[in-house]
Amino acid sequence: MTNTSPASKADPTKLQAESRNATKAQLLEFWYYFSQNKGAVIGLVIFVLLVLMALLAPLIAPHDPDFQYRDSFLVPPFWEEGGKAAFLLGTDAVGRDMLSRLIFGARFSLFIGVVVVTIALVGGVVIGLVAGYVRGMTDTLIMRVMDIILAFPSLLLALVLVAILGPGLINAMIAIAIVLQPHFVRLTRAAVLSERTRDYVVAAKVAGAGHIRLMFKTILPNCLAPLIVQATLSFSNAILDAAALGFLGMGAQPPTPEWGTMLAEAREFILRAWWVVTFPGLAILVTVLAINLVGDGLRDALDPKLKRS
Numbered sequence: 001m002t003n004t005s006p007a008s009k010a011d012p013t014k015l016q017a018e019s020r021n022a023t024k025a026q027l028l029e030f031w032y033y034f035s036q037n038k039g040a041v042i043g044l045v046i047f048v049l050l051v052l053m054a055l056l057a058p059l060i061a062p063h064d065p066d067f068q069y070r071d072s073f074l075v076p077p078f079w080e081e082g083g084k085a086a087f088l089l090g091t092d093a094v095g096r097d098m099l100s101r102l103i104f105g106a107r108f109s110l111f112i113g114v115v116v117v118t119i120a121l122v123g124g125v126v127i128g129l130v131a132g133y134v135r136g137m138t139d140t141l142i143m144r145v146m147d148i149i150l151a152f153p154s155l156l157l158a159l160v161l162v163a164i165l166g167p168g169l170i171n172a173m174i175a176i177a178i179v180l181q182p183h184f185v186r187l188t189r190a191a192v193l194s195e196r197t198r199d200y201v202v203a204a205k206v207a208g209a210g211h212i213r214l215m216f217k218t219i220l221p222n223c224l225a226p227l228i229v230q231a232t233l234s235f236s237n238a239i240l241d242a243a244a245l246g247f248l249g250m251g252a253q254p255p256t257p258e259w260g261t262m263l264a265e266a267r268e269f270i271l272r273a274w275w276v277v278t279f280p281g282l283a284i285l286v287t288v289l290a291i292n293l294v295g296d297g298l299r300d301a302l303d304p305k306l307k308r309s
């Protein structure tokens with residue numbers, strides 16, 4: 001007669017249902033702590049609207065962002081004297097619609113943030129895992145290089161890198177990613193150092209898990225919470241640095257409707273056409289503020305030490 005253990009009699013469907021319930025409970029807990037931060041919720045709403053605006057830019061923009069209306073140079077917003085209903089936020093010095101350029105500019109800013117954070121995050125996680133897991137001379141060498149990068153002001157280092165690579169949006173994103181990478185390296189290394197001696201890692205090692213599996217399958221998933229928060233904050237830093245490089249003429253080049261480049265083109269009209277400077281600046285301010293508020297909420301929701309009972 002064959003004895004069947006209770007574990008072998010477990011219903012797979014029931015186990016899957018329990019797993020889904022556990023995941024749902026975790027998501028509900030996350031949303032509870034996230035929603036306690038009202039500023040984070042407002043920031044999330046604004047960010048979602050910005051994403052939708054970027055995705056639907058060709059549909060909602062009233063004009064082609066690069067088309068020049070030769071009879072409408074520096075037209076003020078519609079509520080001011082001399083404004084036109086066709087240009088709700090006015091036009092710039094060469095007759096391009098400000099609202100359309102701002103809407104399409106959201107595409108560039110969000111694209112910059114996604115690409116820069118992806119490059120910095122992937123590279124920083126791999127380097128930080130190696131440094132924290134291998135230790136020894138490898139760890140020392142990696143961290144000293146990161147310290148050298150951090151010793152320079154971020155914008156100055158990005159300017160130097162762009163000057164070497166050449167002006168342009170792609171080179172600006174690469175430079176910003178390199179500047180932001182040390183933050184992910186140090187954060188990943190610190191998390192690995194705190195996790196590598198825990199019982200579950202020792203048990204996996206005794207069970208015969210290889211080094212790659214230990215790093216990426218066992219340790220890394222337990223280091224993601226601080227990395228997610230850092231990625232959110234780095235997203236806003238990437239947008240700010242890209243706008244700064246664009247303003248200095250080293251980032252996106254005209255006629256690209258990137259907010260920093262729009263500011264650079266409008267410098268000489270600050271006193272007589274306030275809208276060509278104010279609206280791109282407000283767009284950068286609102287976007288960065290919304291992302292920082294979301295990052296603050298993620299920190300509250302993902303860090304157990306900050307969760308209120």
